[in-house]
Amino acid sequence: MARYSSRHRDPRAGAKVPRAHWALLLFAMLALLAELALGGIVNGVGGEGGAPRAAATGPAAPKAVRGGGPVLRIEAGSDVATRHLPPGTVALTFDDGPDPRWTPQILDQLARAQARATFFVVGSKVNRYPELTRRILAEGHEIGIHTFTHADLAAVPAWRRRAEIALSQNALAGATGQLAVLMRPPFSSHPDAMSADDFAALRDVAGAGLLVVLADRDTQDWRRPGVDAIVAGALPPAGRGGVVMLHDSGGDRSQTVAALGPLLDRLKGHGYQLTTVSEALALPPPAVAGPGDRLRGDTLRAAQTLSGWLNHAMTALLGTALALGLLRLVLQLATARAHRRRARRQRHRPVFLGPVTVIVPAYNEAANIEATVRSLVASDYPEVYVLVVDDGSADDTFRIVRDLRLPRVRVIRQDNAGKPAALNNGLAHTHTDLVIMVDGDTIFERDAVGRLVQPFRDPEVGAVSGNAKVANRGGLLGRWQHLEYVMGFNLDRRMFDIGRCMPTVPGAIGAFRRGVLMGAGGVSSATLAEDTDLTMSVIRAGWRVVYEEKAIAWTEAPSTLRQLWRQRYRWCYGTMQAMWKHRDTLTRRGPAGQLGRRGLTYLTVFQVLLPLAAPAVDVYAIYGLLFLPLAQVAVPWLAFTALGALTAAYALRLDGERLRVLWSLPLQQFVYRQLMYLVVVQSVVTALAGVRLPWHRMVRSGAAQSLLRARTR
Structure with a gap:
């Protein structure tokens, strides 16, 4: 999904997101730990013979x-x-x-x-x-x-x-x-x-x-x-x-x-x-x-x-979470293998499928916009047109693109109206049958455009998701996001492709038939996850959405925990908006039903319900360290971490990445994971409170520009 900033027309946009729930969550976690601890104390009660007392060696009583x-x-x-x-x-x-x-x-x-x-x-x-x-x-x-x-x-x-x-x-x-x-x-x-x-x-x-x-x-x-x-x-x-x-x-x-x-x-x-x-x-x-x-x-x-009930309930919850996590890994690995075999069978020499227009919505993207445009112009695809839509930027975004004076590159300007409006404006100025949408901080590989459009040989394909990679992967936070992109997003996309239920074509690199976009009414501004909303609309209209892993683009990821929080908060909230908007697909037939019963169910279980249960699971882990045998706690955690590491290694190999980043995977369980489930908690509370989340802008560091310079030396 794109990281973007704009104004909102919704009168509730300025409403303050509730904060008291953090105190309630902390209180609930402490209360749960206290209840579990009470159960841990009383469950260990025995009697004489269970733990014989050591013989007294001090002075005697009076x-x-x-x-x-x-x-x-x-x-x-x-x-x-x-x-x-x-x-x-x-x-x-x-x-x-x-x-x-x-x-x-x-x-x-x-x-x-x-x-x-x-x-x-x-x-x-x-x-x-x-x-x-x-x-x-x-x-x-x-x-x-x-x-x-x-x-x-x-x-x-x-x-x-x-x-x-x-x-x-x-x-x-x-x-x-x-x-x-x-x-x-x-x-x-x-x-x-x-x-x-x-x-x-x-x-x-x-x-x-x-x-x-x-x-x-x-x-x-x-x-x-x-x-x-x-x-x-x-x-x-x-x-x-x-x-x-x-x-x-x-x-x-x-x-x-x-x-x-x-x-x-x-x-x-x-x-x-x-x-x-x-x-x-x-x-x-x-x-x-x-x-x-x-x-x-x-x-x-x-x-x-109550402590006894909670101990049984938490044991069942932990078992269910582990079972679902294992099931997810099995599904990811099985479908990744199937996707790889299918890709090998379908691999052939890229062909020209007609001109392609790349629409780049941009708002205050001066740090990266030149690198993004130059990477698109350098494409080896025969006919690529680049249209930058400046959405009322307050920086030099418009001037930078205009002064490049590159062939087949245009820049138009509009008053700040939001990313969906910028994309729709770009569509109105586009006449090619194939359209690619790209964020203003993204660097395309030279062959990315050509590879991205090849699935359109199949007349049933209406949209294609490319492979977005993290450009700034230095430091722990960068490595963790790199692992998430490769192990989470890309494995999921392979699974969604096989299951014909792809919920999101990312804003960083996605291609569409222009007629499909116009038939869907263009890009909707009804949710904050416009890419997810659009993708779901494409599928429910009867089109296939596929994943092309060889179409690679590099995107700038958040460089601080605060920026990461703001980005994922919007992603999660917007995804839940899109899920709610398209909830009727659960009872539909055909492609829409596949999206609902497969895609929405998967998102509900693994991106909403399990993260909501994660705080309780962490509390139970603390309880286990205090009251259960160490092996009973450590062995499942080590086994699951090892299985996750093997899965991550396979995912890295599929993406042609080095394995040395795996050392940071266990550490991900102690900071990154908690941040992600707290994002879900915040998003759910915001949604239940009826607050319209405003758009958050990520501060650019120029990672895309630096990457381009490094690749052209």
Whole structure:
């Protein structure tokens, strides 16, 4: 498409493009990352046995703790009060749940034995299985908290410890309407195993008004030592009471379930009373959660549930994007091979097909216009006429062309009315059957005109797209655009040619039958992508549009990110205008239907929908780096990048280009790609807001002039 500047007649042309959506997009991306991170944190929650804690090597806890009972009340400062269970009383406790597989089996066995127990639940699992949590309470058991993510409290900062407790209480309040009074820290055991760091961490628990429950008997069932060992480890010395530590989640708990029946029988046979920790010590009942606690709990559970859905949705989206990307590469490669074979079969000596007029619309093109005109005059095609239409330029464009005084070159002047008007004015002053339209910053190869018109031997062909190449390809930005032209635009054009659904003949180099143009009503100004709009009109009129890869022209690409943004913004917005204008082709038959169902569908999927989804995919990639195994993220990315590199290498070979530019391809994924999808976001928002985008002019650097000088030395 051409990069051009003109006034607009549309009264909304000066309307300000909305900007607030960038803040909304950033907020949405951060919110999505936060939700995915929540899912990543809670999905990794396990229990004892999943990641065993390293043995403590520092100082021990105070003697009052190590020599006391398993239930601790930590007062202000370091004052500690501990209690033992009464003789003949056993409190079975289960950590790490609830678990949909193991917890119900344990509850069933407790119900058969008419025994009650205390369950220290993980807050994130309470959110995941609220019904199971409520069942624990409904069957007369007691619930304490075991942190929200099974965090080692001694290994995390103070703010994290407080958050673990608060979130666990919120989860419990939302699921049951209660607040716990008991808490067991993960990776804990007997009081005499507590370190000074463990004790320091428990001060935050004390600040939350909770009692800490450790154990008299640690069965270490998470090690799966066997049923007999678990039973033996749970039995207290004769006549003494105790708190017994077991687990109902966090791994394979089949041995715990198998040991529970024999353990209950042994304890009952020895006359032990099986009860909860609170009942054994006559502790007050759990507090009723207030409306605020319940609201926070419901909100937390909703956020966690949403994070789970988002993780599944993003996995599906990423898989779909990768599949579509792979399908696109396969289609591009297959059709490129087919196009190359067809071109070889049809290759023959160029013939003269009659005179050709080249129309060059120009607005402030003083930097390149002389080079453009001279390259056209130097064509080896026998009869080429050049008509420059100066669209009210404020620089020396008109004078430069006039003073060249070259044969078969004319320049006419009009008031600034826009590129479509300039092209239509040129058509009105043209009488040859074949017309070529060229931007004012484009350099033609000597044989480009002749090669460009050869497809008109076929009477079904109404327009021909040439091969536009980037002239100023120095620096990363130039290399990235060079790759995009070769790998994206030109591979797509070969595919569109084979599929007979070419949506765009670029303004840089395109040829038409003059009668086809006049039959289409000339060049329309209804969209900013006049070349796309015109090409679609040609196809829906029943003509074929083909791609001639050997007709090469060199064009100046934007040299800064700002200029690139302005150019692509107009291209994208104009293309969407043209797609909307020609949307009825989706239901038409013949060539128009091929354009609609093939061309418009392809543009919608790969140039609108996938770029709109790209921000979410990038957020998911960041999430993957933070929470997924590195290989799970790196391998697909490396594989897809390698496949893209192979495709780019093939495209470069097809275009006769060197492969050394491929080193910049991986870097393209981190700046250029984001710029392109943000352009689509901006264009969609602008269209939905009903704003008519004004024409943007690209500042010329004179790259075409420099190229011509270099080629003529």
